[in-house]
Amino acid sequence: MDTGTAFDAAFWVTASAIFLLLICSALFSGSETALTAASRGKLRSMSDDGSRGAGLALKLTEDSERLIGSILLGNNIANILATSLATALFTRTLGESGVAAATLVMTVLVLVFAEVLPKTYAISNSEKAATLAAPLISLVVRTMAPPVAVVRIIVRGVLGLVGVPVDPTRNVLSIREEIVGTLTLGHSEGVFEKEDRDRLLGALDLGDRTVEEIMRHRSSIEMIDADTPAPDVVAQALQSPHTRLPVYKDDPENIIGVIHAKDLLRAVHDRIEGGDAGLLEFDIMSVARKPYFVPETTTLDDQMRQFLKRHTHFALVVDEYGDLQGLITLEDILEEIVGEITDEFDTGADHMIVKTGDGKYLVDGAMTIRDLNRARDWTLPDEAANTIAGFVIHEAQMIPRVGQVFIFHGFRFEVMARENNRITRLKISPVGAASRG
Structure with missing residues (x-):
């Protein structure tokens, strides 16, 4: 074939069209990666600072199905059309062998310049790339609306x-999941200390946990009998x-x-100041405050x-029948965060987990599974029970005897002490690959 004929005006027009289609393909590929990988939190911050592109990017990601459908449709049209033109061009230039040559060349060009290169850039600069691409992709989404609607129906x-089921309103990655994932990854890579991760995750979990999970059980509540003489009440409070x-x-x-120690002591002080040293006739209910009851299903x-609204720090927990539960x-809620x-009034007995010389852990049966997981960075499930004793009883389907040993979820549990039907002390150690301690 004559070289002048092969490289005529039609050749250069076709080559230019292929080049432009590859650029379009690269834009579609990079935009898809950028818009799905960009942090919605950062985009929101940029939008609040006046970035129109960030605002458009946020709006586009609200309907991920429509966004992905439009980008994929445009990307496939560009790639297929570019490949078809390249095949025609190479066949015209090289004859029948042009089909194989076109396939090889276009595979390399599409893979390197229309897929890997733009996606790599988009991952490295996701928020910036999403902001820049948003106006163009917004136009594409509107243009592609009719065919995309048909595709969505199919x-x-x-x-x-x-x-x-398909939920088109679901974000590609919710804000909460993104934060949790970032904290977990940051801790594994050494960016966040364990304590920092636990505090932030604890604050995020408050809306998913109920007072029943962390309350002090009624069996452990210290109470005052209303008929107790006032001097004995004062002694008990002290x-x-x-x-x-x-x-x-x-x-x-x-x-x-509910009696507050300060209210009680203030009343006693006033009686002494008034010259009345006797407390036998003192009615403790005169300083008692009205009890505040909350359902056990209330979220933390x-x-x-x-608590903040009522300016109080203390509540009694009841079940659906109104019976006292704890x-x-x-402070209990704040401890879930910090x-x-x-x-100075907490004693050594309050430490619920102690490491033994053999590398195992003596754990109070009343310790919550969540607290144990946080303390040792373990992953014991807490869906079926709140406390570690309840967990062992649930898994064993019985009330174990002292000395019995069980292995659940990669951990060894030995019952060390028991009072009536309540497990009060356990020795726990990870087994094999489950060890994180």
Whole structure:
């Protein structure tokens, strides 16, 4: 074939068209990666700072199905058309062998310049790339709306036949999942300390957890009998490590008030200042505050808001029948974020986990699974039980005897102590690959 004829005006027009189509393909590929990988939090911040592109990018990602459908449709049209033109061009120049040559050349060009290169850039600069690409992709989405709508109907129909639901409003990655993933990855790579990760994850989890999970059980609540003489009440309040004590009448289930140690001591001081040194006639209910009851299903997030709104730190927890289940304080909720809070009244007995000389851990049966997981960075499941004792009983389907040993979820549990039907002490150690301690 004559060289002048092969490289005529039609050749250069076709070659230019192929070049432009490869650029379009690269833009589509990079935009898809950028818009799906970009942090919505960062885009929101950029949008608030006045970036129109960031605002458009956020709007585009609200309907991920429509976005991905439009980009893929445009990308495939560009690639198929470019390949067809290249095949025609190489066949015209090289004859029948041009088909193989066109396939080889276009595979390399599409792979390197239209896929790997733009996607690599988009991953490295996702927010910037998403902001730059958003205006163009927004135009593409509007232009491709009719064919994409048809494609969506077909896709949903096929998925519906196999029982797969489609939620077009679901974000590619929710903000909460993104934060959790970032914290977990950051800790594994040494960017975040364990304590920092635990605090942030603890704050995120408040809306998913209920007061039932962290409350002090009623069996551990220190109470005051309303019929107790005032001097004995004062002595009990002074000896107690707690500032607030519930008051019951006749039955511990019948809570009629809550005494604050400061209110009690202030009243005693006023009687002494008034020249009345006797306390036998003093009515402790005169300083008791009205009890505050909350349902056991209340989330920790809501309960913390209620504590702040009511200017109180103490609530009694009841079940759906109104029966007393336990109590919760603002400190209990804060400990879910910052970890165990101790003061001068907390004794060594309050430490619920102790490492033994053989590398195992003595754990109080009342310790929550969540606290144990946080303390040792373990992953024991906490869906079926709140405490580690409850977990062992649930898994064993029995109330174990002292000395019995079980292996659940890659951990060895040995019952060390038991009171009546309650496991009070366990020795726990990871087994094999489950070890993280």
